[in-house]
Amino acid sequence: MTESKNILTDTFGRKHTYLRISLTERCNLRCTYCMPAAGIPLSPKSHIMTYEEIYTIAKEFVDHGVTKIRLTGGEPLVRKDAALIMEKLASLPIELAITTNGVIVDKFIDTFKKIGLKKINVSLDSLNTDKNTFITRRDYFKKVYDNIQLLVKEGFEVKINCVLIKGFNENEIIDFIELTKTQALQIRFIEFMPFDGNKWDLEKLVSLEEVLKQVYAKYDASSFIRLDDAPNDTAKNYQIKGYKGTFAVISSVTNPFCDSCNRVRLTANGQLKNCLFSTTESDLLTPLREGKSITTVIGKAVQAKQKVRSGMDTIEKFKDLTSHNNRSMIAIGG
Numbered sequence: 544m545t546e547s548k549n550i551l552t553d554t555f556g557r558k559h560t561y562l563r564i565s566l567t568e569r570c571n572l573r574c575t576y577c578m579p580a581a582g583i584p585l586s587p588k589s590h591i592m593t594y595e596e597i598y599t600i601a602k603e604f605v606d607h608g609v610t611k612i613r614l615t616g617g618e619p620l621v622r623k624d625a626a627l628i629m630e631k632l633a634s635l636p637i638e639l640a641i642t643t644n645g646v647i648v649d650k651f652i653d654t655f656k657k658i659g660l661k662k663i664n665v666s667l668d669s670l671n672t673d674k675n676t677f678i679t680r681r682d683y684f685k686k687v688y689d690n691i692q693l694l695v696k697e698g699f700e701v702k703i704n705c706v707l708i709k710g711f712n713e714n715e716i717i718d719f720i721e722l723t724k725t726q727a728l729q730i731r732f733i734e735f736m737p738f739d740g741n742k743w744d745l746e747k748l749v750s751l752e753e754v755l756k757q758v759y760a761k762y763d764a765s766s767f768i769r770l771d772d773a774p775n776d777t778a779k780n781y782q783i784k785g786y787k788g789t790f791a792v793i794s795s796v797t798n799p800f801c802d803s804c805n806r807v808r809l810t811a812n813g814q815l816k817n818c819l820f821s822t823t824e825s826d827l828l829t830p831l832r833e834g835k836s837i838t839t840v841i842g843k844a845v846q847a848k849q850k851v852r853s854g855m856d857t858i859e860k861f862k863d864l865t866s867h868n869n870r871s872m873i874a875i876g877g
Contacts (some may be wrong), residue, residue, distance in 0.1 A: 560775075
């Protein structure tokens with residue numbers, strides 16, 4: 544087993560124990576930072592992994608050392624066999640989690656409890672109904688907000704993912720943090736990242752430094768706590784003294800966490816991405832359907848992983864839009 548685990552260890556000694564699986568390219572929202580306004584060409588149904596194929600590939604990763612799997616999309620819960628997939632994956636010796644937009648999450652609470660899924664990330668980019676409708680191009684704010692409250696009430700570990708975009712929602716940072724005063728939530732502020740069709744611009748980015756500047760202006764220094772980050776954590780974690788919840792900043796652009804990265808991504812059409820920013824992918828689905836081993840393909844993909852953000856090791860490289868030609872986020876899986 545020691546030898547087999549080596550296929551998930553890259554040339555920089557990083558052990559990849561965390562697999563994110565996109566169940567679908569479809570979504571019931573149209574978030575501006577995730578997909579182009581006109582949508583994307585969807586993969587034909589025959590190119591999308593079946594639930595048996597998802598399980599088989601996931602088990603291959605688990606056999607080689609993966610201990611955590613997170614389901615993403617699109618919106619994973621719009622897939623008709625989402626419950627079946629979750630039940631199958633929950634039979635593996637892993638921690639299973641999910642990222643959702645929260646619109647229909649209430650319909651799956653019994654399933655989550657049945658399989659022991661406790662960690663749920665919900666995307667919410669504004670606490671203002673109109674702004675939320677603008678960013679998602681759909682009017683579901685109340686439904687999502689109510690479902691977040693329901694998840695907390697039902698005892699799930701809930702994180703709210705908030706993508707910050709300058710001129711849009713950076714004036715809500717404190718409002719989001721105040722949600723943690725009486726609720727055991729974690730608010731995660733995410734720097735705006737470049738993907739195909741999302742009109743990314745460095746000038747729209749709200750950095751870790753800018754978030755903390757607002758925090759220092761609002762809260763007394765003695766009440767502002769820097770928490771210990773978990774191993775391989777993507778976020779820098781904080782808490783206001785006396786508050787039930789916490790908040791964090793995921794600074795993928797200004798302060799990347801690549802040195803401790805332990806994750807790889809599997810797209811809904813069976814392509815392995817060794818980095819969120821990678822412009823290359825490794826096909827696992829074709830050899831699997833041909834009855835061939837996918838072990839070697841996985842190993843080569845992990846070995847090819849670059850040290851920092853698929854080679855974008857400086858902010859200056861982000862300014863060159865040709866350097867991060869990538870899929871839309873919806874086609875990658877968050």
